[in-house]
Amino acid sequence: MGGQARGLTDERLYRFEFPERPGALMRFLQAIGSGWNISLFHYRNHGSDYGRVLAGIQVPAATRTDFCCI
Numbered sequence: 001m002g003g004q005a006r007g008l009t010d011e012r013l014y015r016f017e018f019p020e021r022p023g024a025l026m027r028f029l030q031a032i033g034s035g036w037n038i039s040l041f042h043y044r045n046h047g048s049d050y051g052r053v054l055a056g057i058q059v060p061a062a063t064r065t066d067f068c069c070i
Helices: 024-032 061-068
Strands: 011-019 037-044 050-058
Touching: 011 024, 011 037
Parallel strands: none
Antiparallel strands: 011 050, 037 050
């Protein structure tokens, strides 16, 4: 399975490390807020303190500056 979703616009891919501790996902979602859509979220952890994340987030051109500040 996979491929690009139909009608998906302005998607940007980000790769980052994510802390493995209680409440980390909730803090991340609160920081993103409701202004942007998370279109992809892939998390992988191999028993370390940090997991690796690949996230697709729809960020319209008009809000890219605001998004980069979170």
